[in-house]
Amino acid sequence: MAATADALSPREYRRIHRTLLRSRRNAGRENEPIPKHYLQLPAEELDERIAAVRRKLGERVLVLGHHYQRDEVIKYADLRGDSYKLATFAATRRDSEYIIFCGVHFMAESADILTDEHQSVILPNPTAGCSMADMADIDDIVECWEQLTDAVGESIVPITYMNSTAALKAFCGAHGGIVCTSSNAAAVYEWAMERGEKILFFPDQHLGRNTGLKFGIPLDEMVVWDPAEPVLGGNAAADVRNAKVILWKGWCSVHTRFTVTQVEFARRQHPDVNVIVHPECPMEVVQAADYNGSTEFILKTITEAPAGTIWSVGTEINMVNRMAAENLDKKIFCLDPIVCPCSTMYRIHPAYVAWVMEDLLEDKVTNQVSVDPDVAHWAVVSLERMLTVH
Ligand code: 13P
Ligand code: SF4
Secondary structure, three states: OOOOHHHOOHHHHHHHHHHHHHHHHHOOOOOOOOOHHHHOOOHHHHHHHHHHHHHHHHHHEEEEEEOOOOHHHHOOOOEEEOHHHHHHHHHHOOOOOEEEEEOOHHHHHHHHHHOOOOOEEEOOOOOOOOOOHHHOOHHHHHHHHHHHHHHHOOOEEEEEEOOOOHHHHHHHHHOOOEEEOOOOHHHHHHHHHOOOOEEEEEOEHHHHHHHHHHOOOOHHHEEEEOOOOOOHHHOOHHHHHHOOEEEEOEOOOOHHHOOHHHHHHHHHHOOOOEEEEOOOOOHHHHHHOOEEOOHHHHHHHHHOOOOOOEEEEEOOHHHHHHHHHHOOOOEEEEOOOOOOOOOOHHHOOHHHHHHHHHHHHOOOOOOEOOOOHHHHHHHHHHHHHHHHOO
């Protein structure tokens, strides 16, 4: 059985939720602005300054880069990956004192939770967030959980997608749940179904639905929970009772741009095309595609494909363009002819990387991502569960 809220004493339950709510209030703290002169430095000088810091600090600094980072930034990364791989790097590279995380806030938070006390995780631009992660607020999740457990009285396993705040990961840790990424979502569903009757999946309804279908759960056993609706997320009690999966109404603004019409157009233009998409795309797009998986899966599949193959890709444009440039023996293009960058990933600019790295030379840790220890205590539980399921 799942460790539901009932497994915690009422006192402990309230204490955890007070901690989570406090962490939400602290989450908006202001960071100092970047000194203006950094923004005026030419690209070559930024390169030289970053190289100089690396020469001085050597292996004390590790730069991690997510596949969606622009070329001008990803070139600084010692290690690249999807969000799962980056979390495993953070969890295993104990020798690096400073981890410069070129990605978005939820990834850096997870890295901070998984690293040791002596390590500092730095997000060069603290405003690099994720609009999907912002769609699930801890207050609303707590409210949803209370209504759900009152209504169905069954064991529910909460799963949070990696793209969520540390408070949501802590919520899962404290309630018998787990974190998943797009690379282990199906295995995580299996883990959850062995432990409870229902899954509450947040914040991405599309990954949750696509994974449910992969796992053989019919559409009529998945309901969408709309946090704007005051009662049962806008669902009838009977539908919630019947559901195997309750999907939070969140989505990615980049991946919901892809459509079946685009898939059909690509197939008309290139009858031999392979269509590969990220599972944050809507269900109809994933079903119309030939392959779907995490950014690492997309990269590996295309890199290992035979020369001469044609690929239409439904994911972020910086990654698609880089794969096209690195695989000149294949034809690779974006499914959406109107390019779709992730605007928050794009907030990491070389000027920010140079700024936070030069500050390290003066022992100043700028833009450190530091998760409240009480939140980290529970978040590490769900993240470590995630790392064991793949
Ligand atoms: P991956 O885990 O596949 O890298 O996805 C992260 C992400 O934010 C996709 O939008
Ligand atoms: Fe968030 Fe979408 Fe950007 Fe991924 S691509 S970081 S889900 S906004």
